[in-house]
Amino acid sequence: MNSQLNGPIAWLLALIAAAMMIFILAPLVVTVVISIGTSAFAAFPPRGFTLAWYGKVLADPEFQTSLIFSTVLALGATAGALLLGVPAAFALARHEFPGRGGAAAALLSPLIFPVLIIGVALLQMFAMLNSNNTPLNMLIAHVLVTMPYVVRTVTASLLLADTALEDAARTLGAGRWRVFRRITMPQIAPGVAAGALFAFMVSFDNFPISLWLADAQHNPIPILIFQRVASVFDPSIAAISTLMILFAMLIVVALERVIGLRRAVAI
């Protein structure tokens, strides 16, 4: 712990920090509150309590299709990101070779590149190749944006894993595969799980890439919400949003349990 703050400045800082916590939570809380109001328009203050908007949303076939598509897409993207990202993380964390820094930078580069551009560039390429398979195009795009998260968390957990244990196991006669299965895997499992959870959420939440590649039959939830914000004014959007918020909170708790939230984000 660093030197504690004290005096009037400390109070001022604490006040600003508290105000910012309210600022951060406000739009989430407001969305939840609006979603359980009875008024036909998303307006404040809400009157009455109802869960009718949730019923309406859950019975909406368009929402159901979106939810299923988003979930399948996110699962596929996570699988793809793990498949490509975990071996890459091993190479980065466990091998010394020329160009390692460059490879690491390349693997993380989709993170710092404006996502808007990734979406447009892929749309252009798919159009040029006449690739009309929307789900496949979107899967490729989502693997691209989720892979860096897997690379980052898995590399970090590999670097933190104790290699002396692996050496010891090898010295005691365990083969490569056995060392990996019994020593390395249990140590990096939380990192891989956190990377997978993050990848799933990044894909599930993604808007700027899906915007370019989605079509009417394959409409992920964030796109559905975006389209409806401009055209639907009842609290059903708030209900969908609340479901998204609750789901995200579940993932937050899971991440905190698995690896610690601060380490999972690693900015």
Next chain:
Amino acid sequence: MAAINADTASASAHRSRAEWRRLTLERLVPATLLLPSLLFLAVFFALPALGLVSYSFLTQSPEGTVGLPLTLQHYQHFFGTPLYSRVLLITLRISLCTTAAGVLLAYPVALVMSRSPAAIRRIITMIVIAPLIVSVVVRTYGWQLILGNGPTGILNWILLTTGIAKTPIRLLYTETAVVIGSLHVFFPMMVLPLASALGKIDPRLEDAARTLGAGSWRTFRKITLPLSLPGLAVGCGLVFSLTAGSFVTPAILGGTGAQMLGMLVDQQILVVYDWPFGATVLVAIVLVVNILSNRVLSRRQMADSR
């Protein structure tokens, strides 16, 4: 002692064998591990990005096919048309305001975060990070509810009910709304690097300054602030570039009242079908973002070398 020596000898024999194996596999294994992911990146990231850049130098025929001759006319068009310069200016203004507001508001949060007992730090970290996992569209929708014009917007309802304002204020579809929304979306990107920079500062340095008679303000200005600059620079770079390249927040909160570059791209490509010009605007975004962020980063290097 002898036993230990024997152990180390056998261990080092093992290690040398492992070393030998590692030497032969040194190149092959990492190459095999990296090949799929790097190939994937080359085909679906580098190639399309290059394709997009090349589009910005090509000509689109009236039939819509893009090809030669090479031209700089899209760039001239972009930088020479007042309408587009205005969009560029608005983008820069919104990104700068968001970054500045971010610095002023994130610094206290990061300070409190790094100087609090573990329990409080944990709560603040949770609150700062949790929204990162909520979709941008959802968060922006929440802001639309809060900032709504007319008496049913939540902020207006509060202002009217408490009597602070007599008539509803107009915030939605202004640049201010976009700044507020962007600040919310990118706030963690400012707080987290800043908090880790502040956490790394040796508390003895601040104690020493105070022992030597410096007041809290002077200690902050001479010790804490300079040592936190690397974190601040990373945060500024992230917030500025992410805001400049954003689409959702200006589209929902700004509308036509605060058109940014991202929306211009969307319009040019999905509405006008002008691919080369859309590509040009995207290249312009990357250029602007990189040049300005590099400025910040080189200043940070200066601060480091001091």
